[in-house]
Amino acid sequence: MAASLRGPARVAILTCGGLDGDSRALRVATAARAAGYEVTVIGRPPATLAVPDVEVRPVTVRHILGTHRVRRPHPALRWPLAYRSTESYEHRTTLIAARRSLLRTRGAELVLVHRALPLLALARLGYGIAWLRYGLRSAWTGVRAAQYRTAVRHRGHPASRLDDLAAEAARLLLGRRAWRRLDPGLLDEEVAYGPVLDDVRPHLIHAIGHRALGLAIRAALRSEGSGHRIEVVWDAPPRIPAATRRATVAGDAHERSFAKEADGVVTVGDRLARELRARHQLAATPTVVRNAPPLIEVGEHPDGVRRRCHLAGDVPLLVHTGPLNPDRGADTVIDALPKLYDLHAAFVVPDPAHPDVAALRERAEQLGVHARLHVLPYVPVPDIPAFLSSADIGVLPVHKVAHHQSVLATRYYEFAHARLPVVVSDVRAMANATLELGNGEVFRARDTADFVRAVGAVLTNPKRYRKAYDRVDVLRQWSWQTESAPLIDLYARLLGPRP
Secondary structure, eight states: OOTTOOSOOEEEEEEEEESTTOHHHHHHHHHHHHTTOEEEEEEESSOOOOOTTEEEEEOOOOOSSTTHHHHSOOOTTTSTTSOSSHHHHHHHHHHHHHHHHHHHHHHHHHHHSOOOHHHHHHHHHHHHHHHHHHHHHHHHHHHHHHHHHHHHHHHHSOOSHHHHHHHHHHHHHHGGGHHHHHOTHHHHHHHHHHHHHHHHOOSEEEEESHHHHHHHHHHHHHHHHTTOOOEEEEEEOOOOOOSSHHHHHHHHHHHHHHGGGOSEEEESOHHHHHHHHHHHTOSSOOEEOOOOOOOOOOOOOTTOHHHHTTOOTTSOEEEEESOOOGGGOHHHHHHHGGGSTTOEEEEEESOTTSHHHHHHHHHHHHHTOGGGEEEEEOOOGGGHHHHHTTSSEEEEOOOSOHHHHSSOOHHHHHHHHTTOOEEEESOHHHHHHHHHHTSEEEEOTTOHHHHHHHHHHHHHOHHHHHTHHHHSSHHHHTSHHHHHHHHHHHHHHHHOOOO
């Protein structure tokens, strides 16, 4: 404990994601600054957190080690003709394209430029031979390029049985150090973030997420070696299932390497706190700090979601926020629109140009409901409740996967502070909260017909569901003012009380 600190303690809030739209980083920074700490927020650009008196350090990660296996796929026996590197592939394919352009130019020249008949015949013979050589080279390059692209796709998503066996072998042979072999992208982040953390020299690092944990612990070890003590608080979110066995093993190894080294652990739900303590045999149950918005008077937003969609006040509108990952259930909403007639659906997403958004638009086009689909970009975190408040329903149609079952999503709290009735799938945490509070309807996950029923029930009597927020002091309980108090208490225990 740094109880003998003179002057304000320095707190670094570390996240490996982009800072724009990171509500957790913003709220932690606000609470720490209000408690009297000097705060630096470190993360990837874009980084425009608007918190008074808080320094922002954007970090750009050069993906050198993490993409090496894709840029140089070493195809070996499976794709023996593939190019061995991105540079070779790009060089050969570009050269073939250039030769084709030159040959077409030469063909035009033979038509336009006058030559004597013998010279023209000789030129056309050479031209034909050049096209033959080009055809052979192009075919050979095409075969090698196709094998290279196949090898790159495989290396970028290593999901074959042989890849799974290699991941298990690394887990057995290397143990907790397996992450260095299986996810070298973590070392890219170490190269980028490490010098920044060493320069800031905070007294406490609040590491948000699993990848940030290792960065914080290693920075603390380096700092302590030079005589400067750093406390580390790990902010552990639910683990999202990895796409491949390789990524799963790497993530587990990385987390097990550093979880017990943290001086304090916080998370977003009671069930998850118990799971973390059991998984890592922690000395104490992690502190629960839910990612709820601050309790403020929500007025009408000058450019709210309804106005962005150019809809009149009597047009029914539901809203969905967040990325459109496959397990978020956005397809359930689109499939229901043909049966809900006048209802419009707004999706507030981090990147409107993302391929998942394009797939959603295509599905809406097929069903003939594209005119009732609206895709909007994120708004600043403090504006979210007011921005959403002009909608009629907030929907969370998530699928039944582990990381949705144990905690209430941040979006659920944002809908509550916008005083929106909710329609949620029957995942454990959200269904229990909704049935207990009476602020919405629950439907069976992936069941479009039941989703239509739930939406219809809310639209029939929306005032009944909105009144649920007035009957109890739930919004105060679900507010950042309430939730951040245990976090600041944890800081005080680690750093000593602040003046």
